[in-house]
Amino acid sequence: MDEPLLQNEGLEALYVKKTSLFVSSVKWVLKFLMWVLFVAWIALIFVYPSEFGTQLFEKWIQATTGTVFGVTGSIFLAFSGPVLVIAFLSIVHLIISGEEDLPRKKTSKYPRFRLWTFPMLVDGPFGVVSAAEFVGIVLFVVFVIWAVYAYTMTNISLLSKFQIPSKEKSLFMLELSGLRFGMIGLLCLAFLFLPVARGSVLLRLVDIPFEHATKYHVWLGHLTMLLFTLHGLFYVIAWAIQGRLLKELLEWANVGIAILPGVISLLAGLMMWVTSLNPVRKQYFELFFYTHQLYVVFVVFLALHVGDFIFSIAAGGIFLFILDRFLRFCQSRRTVDVLSASCLPCGTVELVLSKPANMRYNALSFIFLQIRELSWLQWHPFSVSSSPLDGKYHVSVLIKVLGEWTKKLRGNILSISEAESEEELPNTKITASVEGPYGHELPYHLMYENLILVAGGIGISPFLAIISDILHRLREGKPCLPRNILIVWAVKKSNELPLLSNLDMESICPFYFDKLNIESCIYVTRESEPPLEEGMQHKAMNSSVYPVSNGCAMSVLVGTGDNIWSGLYVISSTVGFIILVALLNIFYVNRFSIDSWWYKGLLFIACMVAGVLIFGGSVIGLWHLWGRRNSARVEHKDDGIGVDRSQNVKTMAHKDIEPANPNSSTVIRYGSRPDFKEIFGSISNKWGNVDVGVIVCGPPTLQSSVAKEIRSHSLTRDSHHPIFHFNSHSFDL
Template identity: 75%
Template sequence: MDANSLNRPFLLSDEVEPDYLKKKSSFLKSSVKLTLKIVMWVIFIAWVGLVFLYPGEIGNQLVEKIINVTNGSVFGLAGSLFLVFSAPILLIAFLAVAYLIISGEDVFQKRKTSKNPRFRLWTFPVLVDGPFGVVSAAEFIGIILFVVFIIWAVYAYTMRNLSLMTLFDLPSTENGILILELTGLRFGMIGLLCLAFLFLPVARGSLLLRLIDIPFEHATRYHVWLGHLTMMLFTLHGLFYVIAWAIRGTLVKELLDWKNVGIANLPGVISLLAGLFMWVTSLHPVRKDYFELFFYTHQLYVVFVVFLALHVGEFIFSIVAGGIFIFMLDRFLRFCQSRRTVDVLSAKCLPCGTVELVLSKPQNMRYNALSFIFLQVRELSWLQWHPFSVSSSPLDGKYHLSILIKVLGEWTAKLRENILSMSEAEAQMDLPLPTKTMITASVEGPYGHESPYHLMYENLILVAGGIGISPFLAILSDILHRVKDGKPCLPRRILVVWAVKKSDELPLLSTIDMESICPFYSDKVNLEINIYVTRESEPSLEEGKVHVALNSSCPVSGCSMSALVGTGNNVWSGLYLIISTVGFVILMALLRIFYIMPYQVFTWWYQGLLYIACMVGSVIIFGGLVVVLWQLWEKNVSETDEHENNDRIKVESALSNETIAHKDLTQKNLESSTIIEYGSRPDFKKIFGSTSRKWGHVDVGVIVCGPPTLQSSVAKEIRLHNIKRESHQSIFHFNSHSFDL
């Protein structure tokens, strides 16, 4: 054994290539990626800068000049506004396709550990309490920029309103009403500019999110923040108009007005009401206690978008069309993926009340240890989709994926009951279950980081609360597999801090057999595990007993997860995006050439409806064609490897059906590096202080998975330590891994 194995990251060294060829290929690849990155940044900065300046005179004049240059095209004013406000984000998505294809699957292989540890904006917590939760320095800067934009836009539009008022000589009452209407108009415009960003974070498998490596569970926070801001602006937009109409005495007439030329008020009222329903039910108290009400009400986004298009017409709607189109592409792809039923290779009820499901997946599906899937079980509900962390490493098996589900609510309780009833039926009949299984699962995802960032720290602290240990089991398994196989893997020192309420949850740690994955792993990775049992003062009487999991095997029909979404195939994802967008442009051109212009269709709301129809049609027709070809290709690949696939599924299914009777986590068989403390909670000040002194001046990645209170406690201590640290101590980098819709 190499004596320096603990002081050197593990790197891939399987393939031998001449140095000059390697350097030439690496230089060319890096040059192309750098060029693409620069171009994307230039487009993004120009786009954001134009949006920022638009409320002022300079930005407005610049947009008018672009419109004058491009307005002569077949697409008219709508095409010009689309080119200014929506096309840049689609162009960045096109370039992202090339960037991700060039990057391939080794996006982290070239990253070196920093010799000089330093703070990073994305991992330095600034705000740890309050309505935003834990906010990093980068996120805080983003919030400040949005606040500055809103203040600037209100100021710029107010100045423009006052300058307009000097052109009219009206009575004081009419003057006040006009000011109210102009103010409402301006708030509506600011709301549209925010709406241009609103749908981007919830495009779960979006190439844009994969480009900037922000996983969906993190991006939902930005959608929530933008949603509150956008609905506040739209509410003010409607409120100012309502006050003006009430003063004028035409409130009811104006609310019911549906003009053919100009803004149609009634569709706007319907759109705003749908938005208000979504907004009210998404507030934290309602979402927490009545999640299903929040979930079902949020489907009103369809009504919100369609009636917004009817309200403002084609050319104004084109301002926000880019982000909505990307979301529609993602939503259709998710729909296609979720229609497929997936084999449940194994369903297991663990003694602590946790359910383990092992799902079949294709060999070519890419995902990382820190990934989520959305699961639907049709026997329980045809509408409910629940997110769960993946508890298995992609290296655990080519054809299966595991998740751990804590029984907390009605849906999870019913799932456990179904599995127990299946186990009882098998035990009584002493025969396999009938052909028809009692668990029909559908899956969306996996979603997660494009690159496995847990492999980019040489020093890791994993902080889990309860079932939050699930993704860390995948991390540990992933690291041990990579160490054994010589794959890229930087972590050398790992500290696991796990807080559980009762000791019956301890067997969760034994769902992975670390010694069998990587024999003598303690010689290669310094692993420490500190467990805190908070609600027990001493080991329970049953701790020495064997814990047996109740298993239920399910029929294997050869149906595995679809690889359409998540970190899927970059080439097919790119073709889907590009061809759908080209299809949208073609449909719009044909519509204007053969229908709108010959028949003089100038009704605003009708043009808005046709615009939405073209977006939907391009996704279904052109995008659907790509999806069909993608699925045929996927089927052909799976059939090529069908015999090996079936054999491996049987082996992996058999392995997953093993009980954990021989893996009991007791004081006798615990590793020497594992410590269990009863009746106490983790003292993070002490933990981070001692770790910092022991590990020295290095970067330490801290990943937290647990309730918001746990995240806040860890983030607060990291912020305090990093601010007061001495030069020879560690720098801690905060990363959260928790899903909260």
């Protein structure tokens, strides 16, 4: 009787094995194709400024211009097509990957260095730069130097064919150099918008969250604007010498480059550039934020300046950004329930927001939050302080009260709490809108057996989510590698300590200390001794909590959400854009012989936007209906089995804080800062030859200190010591 069952089990195991092998093979093929496309695209961009590249490009134009799309289609296919095709392949890869299983055991017996986690540069204009990022910076610098050299040689060769006076030759050289700088800037612009598409499938494919990618956008923005500024400056100098500056600046030609739109685009770019410089951005953040919305003017007038076929060089990245921006707009229209709000004595606000059960995120995610009573325009990023396993229907964030916006938020919460305590109807309310969650595609904090979590102040927030996530996984038997965790936390005053000690580990996972060793080393920098009595900081926290119901759960319309729906959105929008361009050319541009460059550039932009609004908007509508239906089904199922949707909504208020578990080691040091040389040295002797993931969340100075010590340790490392892997989790616009 047992034999058939055993045979069936064997067949089932064989089927699973074959399926897994097939999926792995498909993923390998997809990765290979994406690498081939990417390398070919980069190679094209590198050789384009050379004479060989020009000849190759001319042959490509001659071979492909016989379609309804004309020259614009040929250029778009060469420069923007690869990005979109890689995006399509990324969608397929993400769909077949599904919920990627995390490793249940170490993938490598011996520790090894990784380019992404080795800090190469620490003190400098770029902040902390990994070895992989350093390679990228070097490649861009080499490309710009090479392109300037190649174009200069081409200019000299071109001018040598004409017998003209040296003064006129110099002026021509200035104008040609300006033209070349503009082209190099346009090639850099092809990359500029890729890092700021928050839910981009490309960022998800390489597992680079938006919080990290923003610095790439900053670096590329400085480089691109420098090139465009030189582009405009060289022309201005040449025209001023010739005495026709004003005439040229006001020219708006129908055929050829339209100068005035270019001037408007450059001025918008310069305003964004100046206000994004570090001193201005830090002191006048709102000025930076509002001025940066001029990117719409910058892009539209750039298209009017160069026309459709030149603009199509950079159109791929811009189109992916438009896709992301429209999806964010749709998600943020929903009013989200604030399940509870509390003001903690340490100057921190906790908000618990309602989310649908089918929304996916991991413990190192963050959301963008808008409170409409405070501002209709301001969006602020906050790390999620709850694990996705804490509860199906809520997500929590901790907000440090620092600026005007957070002070107003705290005031609103306190005024509502006071009104409710006096049994009055509050005059104020909180109406929240949310974008996200965004973050790593995979929870990389689960990939290390040994973790060091370094936090500064409110930077402890994402680590609360990490610890909770690990404990939940240990309790439920889910894949989870961490076995040793060291928490290094620097705070200004001891009234912040309950943020960590409030995490009741034993209630999440009883007897967790049999499987997990957690040590905490806390530094109170602005107090030389404990307040009044030892343990005073563990008293109950006087705070206010109140329930609010203004709308509903967060919208599922997020780029990092359902892979199938987000993939359909990207593909349908792209196909719609191509169809609209084709129809426009057949029934309007070709039929009526439209030859105005700036007008065709405007039509091209209009087709990009219309493709997203019409075709992508239809998918979003269906996605929204599917989300509502699916959420209702899950809620009905939970209600049917008696699940209380509010049972897991935990706040830090109205709870007595118990001393730390005696099985976990907590050391509090007053009047000192972390000595990372001592900390990493102690860990090296204690943990031995292993991989150690170091995650830092705090100010740039804290990140630099940790990165510097990791680099120093790596360069002088003994064979029996660990390899530390630097990871940062700090959002800095």
